[in-house]
Amino acid sequence: MEDVQSSWWCKAIILLMIVLHVQGDCSGGLSCSSCTSLDSCGWCTATSTCESGNETSSFGSCPSTSWVWYGQLYCPTTPAPTLDCRSYATSCSLCTSTGTCGWCSSNNQCLAIDVAGGPIGNCSNASSWRRIGQCPSTVYCGSYGSCSSCTSVASCGWCTQQWSNTSSSQCQEVSFLNGSSSCTASYFIELPGQCPSICPSIATCRSCLLYSGCGWCAATNQCQQGNNSTKSSQGCTAPDWSMQICPPTNCSTLKSCSTCGVDVCGWCSSTNTCQIGNSTMGVTGCTSRDWAWYTSRCPVPNSNCSLIQRCSACMRTQDCGWCAATSRCEKGNATRGISGCQAPDWDWVLGNCTSEIGYGDFNFYYYNQGQIVLDTYGESSGYGGVCSIRRDSLGNIVASNYFYQTEASTVCSWLGFSARYAMAMPTFCNSLRGYFPRSLISNLSCSANITNINDCTFEFDSWCSTFAGASCGQAVVPPSSERANVTLFTAYYPSFFRSPWTNLRTALSLYLPSEVMNQLAGRSFPDDAASSRGWSGVTLYVMSAPPGALQSTVVSTNNVEYVLTSFVTCR
Incomplete structure (x- = not known):
């Protein structure tokens, strides 16, 4: 009896091993060629999966007309995509620039191209399929960084709301923006005249007047949009409104060089006062190296001039000048140093280090x-x-x-x-x-x-x-x-x-x-x-x-x- 039971168990184990061998592990077959190289595995072209089977059929549900058993000779010739086209789904031009991806404008998807030139994936409308050179515009909208420049291109539109993906440009192809959940219709701009003005974002009068179409309203201390010299788009009128000249500022209330460099104010280091002026001099006649129209020109606090070894560093230090004859920095004024050094050896004006x-x-x-x-x-x-x-x-x-x-x-x-x-x-x-x-x-x-x-x-x-x-x-x-x-x-x-x-x-x-x-x-x-x-x-x-x-x-x-x-x- 024991011999019979032992014989039965041996036959069962052998049968199980045969079944396991026949129904092999086909999970490692990621392509037709790799799949059919595995024992007891075949490729189902209908589902693009590797399944267990034999030379006549799959052990699964793959139709016999889609079953491939004999290896590369009978595998489909469509190559597998070499890149993930979904990562190029920002625009038609970017998608098709890869050469192996195409753009489906009906659902704004970037899909791989099959061997016949069609999409690998869902693009039900054939007229929506675009390959390289077939996009509505060859312009890459993402290269435009402002609303006005973006909307000047017919195929580009501007989204005024903040993108969830901060690396994406706000300028995108119209077809992409219209179907994008990232930009709702109320934020979508196609025409240049609809673009918001840059003027309100500018904080100072001096910066405001550098931009075309912007002017300064003294009544509100704001930079506003305007198209003539008498009135802004928000109703600010002369004399408060100007597109050429900044209004007088009480410069004398600014007590340091670092805070003085705004609007029409500049710092005079010889008097230690902030006063009205322009890029070359102050209203009191403060000129040359004593005048700082920009905060970058503010003088370095006074120090021991004789310890400074470089002309340019010497000239940046208050009350110090450079004597080219002795190659020394010394205390002085605009005409001479305390040693008696004078022109042409005396350098006092910043930037005139002839010895350097x-x-x-x-x-x-x-x-x-x-x-x-x-x-x-x-x-x-x-x-x-x-x-x-x-x-x-x-x-x-x-x-x-x-x-x-x-x-x-x-x-x-x-x-x-x-x-x-x-x-x-x-x-x-x-x-x-x-x-x-x-x-x-x-x-x-x-x-x-x-x-x-x-x-x-x-x-x-x-x-x-x-x-x-x-x-x-x-x-x-x-x-x-x-x-x-x-x-x-x-x-x-x-x-x-x-x-x-x-x-x-x-x-x-x-x-x-x-x-x-x-x-x-x-x-x-x-x-x-x-x-x-x-x-x-x-x-x-x-x-x-x-x-x-x-x-x-x-x-x-x-x-x-x-x-x-x-x-x-x-x-």
């Missing part, structure tokens, strides 16, 4: 109206400075011939000039332990009346090598009254090069209309010419900021960190 050419870091950039765009000066660990300066008929500095010095040569290039939207240039310095190995100079050129990113072009200008004693070629950007060129000093780090330059820092400052800066936000400018030389390139991202603010951000690569700001630091 070839060593230092100070640059002045102005609007052609005489207003300062950038004023940078100070200490750096390397070489660089101003070869010479250009002034307009009023004596205002409008351009600076900047140079950088290497082991082999000194190169001078005209990089600043007078233009409606002039822009600051960067300066860079050498590492504490070596010289700057490589540099690449490129230009972002914009028309003088820039209102849209399409007014700008990005161009590769020149490159030079200063490593291992090689001389560096000269790059020239000629002055122009018709174009505003943004000169981008983009440093490229050789992929084979390492320390000690890993902490080298350079600088770049931009001053452009707020709307244009918003359009530039997140926009990248890679340079194929640099990449072809085997260097690790930098992709520059320009960040948006409040109206009138100097732009500042940090960009990193594998080897070098770039501080894009208004001054230079070396670590």
